Amino acid sequence: MHQRSIREFETLDQLMEWLEGFLKEKVLMLSSMWKQNVRKEVAEAKRYVMNHIGEKVGMEEMANRLGLNPTHFSRLFKLDTGLTFIEFVTRIKMERAQDLLNQSNLTIVDIAEQLGYDNASYFIKLFRNFSGMTPAEFRKSI
Numbered sequence: 001m002h003q004r005s006i007r008e009f010e011t012l013d014q015l016m017e018w019l020e021g022f023l024k025e026k027v028l029m030l031s032s033m034w035k036q037n038v039r040k041e042v043a044e045a046k047r048y049v050m051n052h053i054g055e056k057v058g059m060e061e062m063a064n065r066l067g068l069n070p071t072h073f074s075r076l077f078k079l080d081t082g083l084t085f086i087e088f089v090t091r092i093k094m095e096r097a098q099d100l101l102n103q104s105n106l107t108i109v110d111i112a113e114q115l116g117y118d119n120a121s122y123f124i125k126l127f128r129n130f131s132g133m134t135p136a137e138f139r140k141s142i
Contacts, residue, residue, distance in 0.1 A: 041073065046088070
């Protein structure tokens with residue numbers, strides 16, 4: 001039911017049921033991320049990425065923001081999350097792209113721009129690597 005388009009709901013109760021499930025899923029995801037034994041610097045980096053999803057955020061910039069050596073920050077982040085910082089940023093952005101493709105009529109170019117990508121072709125390539133299909137194919141599959 002979470003993959004249904006909002007436009008398909010016929011009643012307010014259906015929409016509320018979907019919204020409740022969607023929010024519960026997101027809360028569980030976030031709480032599991034925060035409950036992990038994560039260093040405060042890594043937690044702050046994750047929080048920053050989620051709050052600035054429409055911006056370009058580089059690993060060196062984040063390390064500097066946290067007052068850490070980039071190599072040290074990179075090692076800490078990978079140790080705590082199992083992902084490089086860039087892999088994490090890409091995953092968060094691609095998950096948001098899936099939500100936008102599912103829940104809005106925004107064009108792929110608009111979604112790319114909203115997520116901080118200047119080049120729609122690059123966004124499409126990243127999305128395909130993440131989901132196994134292009135954004136257009138993903139939207140059609142919903």
